[in-house]
Amino acid sequence: MNSLAQQIAPQLADALIVSSSGGTVRGADLRNTGVALDIGADTRIALKLHDPLDVVRALAALDGQVKAVLLLSHALAPETALVLAQIAGCTFFVSDMMPKGADGISVRPLETVFGPHRRQDPQPTEWLMTTSGTTGIPKIVPHTLRSLARSVYRFSRDSDQSALPVWGLLYDPTRFAGLQVVLQALIGGGRLAVIDTTLPLADQVTALADHGCTHLSATPTLWRRLMMVPGHGRLPLHQVTLGGEIADQPTLNALRAAFPAARLSHIYASTEAGVGFSVTDGLAGFPQSYLDKAPGNVRLKIEDDILWLRPPVTALVAGLPGIEVDAAGYVRSGDRVSLDGGRVMFMGRENGLINIGGVKVYPETVEAVVKTVAGVALVQVSAKRSPVTGALVVAEVQLDVGADPDTTRRLIQEVCRARLDREAVPAIIRFVAGFATNAAGKLVRTGG
Amino acid sequence: MSQLENDIRRVFAEVWVLEKGSTSPTLMADTILLDTGLDSLGFAIFVSSLDEALGFDPFTLAEDAFYPQTFSEFVAFYERYQPKT
Numbered sequence: 001m002n003s004l005a006q007q008i009a010p011q012l013a014d015a016l017i018v019s020s021s022g023g024t025v026r027g028a029d030l031r032n033t034g035v036a037l038d039i040g041a042d043t044r045i046a047l048k049l050h051d052p053l054d055v056v057r058a059l060a061a062l063d064g065q066v067k068a069v070l071l072l073s074h075a076l077a078p079e080t081a082l083v084l085a086q087i088a089g090c091t092f093f094v095s096d097m098m099p100k101g102a103d104g105i106s107v108r109p110l111e112t113v114f115g116p117h118r119r120q121d122p123q124p125t126e127w128l129m130t131t132s133g134t135t136g137i138p139k140i141v142p143h144t145l146r147s148l149a150r151s152v153y154r155f156s157r158d159s160d161q162s163a164l165p166v167w168g169l170l171y172d173p174t175r176f177a178g179l180q181v182v183l184q185a186l187i188g189g190g191r192l193a194v195i196d197t198t199l200p201l202a203d204q205v206t207a208l209a210d211h212g213c214t215h216l217s218a219t220p221t222l223w224r225r226l227m228m229v230p231g232h233g234r235l236p237l238h239q240v241t242l243g244g245e246i247a248d249q250p251t252l253n254a255l256r257a258a259f260p261a262a263r264l265s266h267i268y269a270s271t272e273a274g275v276g277f278s279v280t281d282g283l284a285g286f287p288q289s290y291l292d293k294a295p296g297n298v299r300l301k302i303e304d305d306i307l308w309l310r311p312p313v314t315a316l317v318a319g320l321p322g323i324e325v326d327a328a329g330y331v332r333s334g335d336r337v338s339l340d341g342g343r344v345m346f347m348g349r350e351n352g353l354i355n356i357g358g359v360k361v362y363p364e365t366v367e368a369v370v371k372t373v374a375g376v377a378l379v380q381v382s383a384k385r386s387p388v389t390g391a392l393v394v395a396e397v398q399l400d401v402g403a404d405p406d407t408t409r410r411l412i413q414e415v416c417r418a419r420l421d422r423e424a425v426p427a428i429i430r431f432v433a434g435f436a437t438n439a440a441g442k443l444v445r446t447g448g
Numbered sequence: 449m450s451q452l453e454n455d456i457r458r459v460f461a462e463v464w465v466l467e468k469g470s471t472s473p474t475l476m477a478d479t480i481l482l483d484t485g486l487d488s489l490g491f492a493i494f495v496s497s498l499d500e501a502l503g504f505d506p507f508t509l510a511e512d513a514f515y516p517q518t519f520s521e522f523v524a525f526y527e528r529y530q531p532k533t
Contacts, residue, residue, distance in 0.1 A: 221488050224513075228482050250513035253513055254512070254514070357489065357492075385508070387495060388507070389497055389511075392493065427497075428496060428500065
């Protein structure tokens with residue numbers, strides 16, 4: 001198996017990666033990179049870097065040379081990053097943002113990783129991804145370059161340079177969706193335009209247009225927002241990719257109208273199973289025929305209204321915490337589905353997990369916080385459909401006898417803002433007279 | 449100014465104060481909604497709060513998705529889908 005550096009497409013020697021903040025990385029720099037002599041084949045490294053360009057430089061240097069790389073988001077809290085690095089058995093952090101290490105884990109800057117050493121016969125490196133979610137410690141999911149790059153489309157080496165795609169990167173490259181964009185550009189043959197996502201969206205669109213972005217991947221929520229930017233139609237898009245949330249028909253229709261020349265593709269993927277499949281017919285859900293034969297040799301099945309999928313290449317093994325794999329190798333996705341007129345439609349998550357513009361919120365986490373507020377007797381948190389972010393958090397609250405609704409509402413907002421991520425703060429608070437309870441006296445959770 | 453536009457301005461100001469903790473900016477007819485400073489989540493809460501206050505949501509009622517860019521387009525979109533009494 002070739003390493004990432006060896007697989008970088010040779011079509012583009014210069015300016016393989018450009019950044020809206022001015023940085024450039026040449027393909028040759030990535031292909032010829034090596035590691036410092038003290039980094040041995042058994043090393044396990046945690047990466048936590050600000051600049052997406054640095055993340056790519058580190059991955060190109062380390063893949064094939066070390067035992068494992070743990071990819072951590074720059075946005076992750078340092079203490080969480082440290083716990084994950086310990087779980088993954090890492091001996092050091094490559095980071096420009098970790099304040100300090102801990103017992104057995106040191107912190108070093110990226111430049112000290114590079115050096116003259118390069119194995120001629122690259123070894124398989126574990127790529128340890130983490131799941132997103134706003135509660136607790138993320139799960140670590142093992143991948144390999146092979147399992148991650150499985151669905152990369154390779155453009156012909158003979159392609160005219162002007163015909164090669166320019167991928168816009170709006171995602172964090174350490175997250176599954178962002179890494180897909182990076183690998184597609186590097187291995188598939190194309191340029192990567194890294195956009196500063198702290199800029200106002202209109203400026204991001206201008207930067208994408210200036211870089212000639214032809215291929216763009218974003219969540220349905222971000223696409224809806226992008227279509228509110230005046231002049232978004234000047235993006236010369238050949239490919240519009242949606243992922244990370246359910247792609248609904250109105251959004252797909254609007255994108256078809258906004259970018260009539262573009263191929264419309266919605267991706268079904270998860271950090272656990274990798275890329276499942278893509279759907280390119282412009283319709284929500286996926287054809288029922290995929291249950292017999294899905295693209296890309298992925299096998300699908302529905303059990304108890306839950307979609308299971310078996311990727312053809314995986315680094316998953318049975319017994320990983322929080323990931324359910326059956327005897328036949330199918331991974332439980334946790335997505336509820338239903339059949340409707342020859343299509344399989346996504347209905348939400350089985351455990352009530354709420355997806356707000358790609359940010360996942362557990363209702364129980366929000367309920368636990370709201371319950372601590374004075375005046376709250378009972379609370380039930382659920383999702384409300386949103387045409388903007390897919391869903392919003394709704395809290396239905398039964399007040400203590402004598403509690404004042406206005407005061408309690410204000411307190412709930414204050415406490416939730418202090419203790420929860422912004423997406424998890426209830427957008428809507430409704431007061432109710434009572435709740436249905438089941439035989440065990442538990443609140444009946446409805447919807448998803 | 450129609451009653452509907454008044455209601456939209458009032459709800460916008462309420463959501464703004466809640467989300468931003470400051471006085472809301474004045475919305476002009478040609479104000480670009482994305483330039484107001486409300487992000488996706490803020491805008492989602494604005495649309496949802498309007499649904500609670502007005503009892504309808506044109507984004508859900510409309511057959512074809514529409515993404516208004518200016519405040520006047522936004523108001524016109526709500527006027528078009530306002531239930532007839």
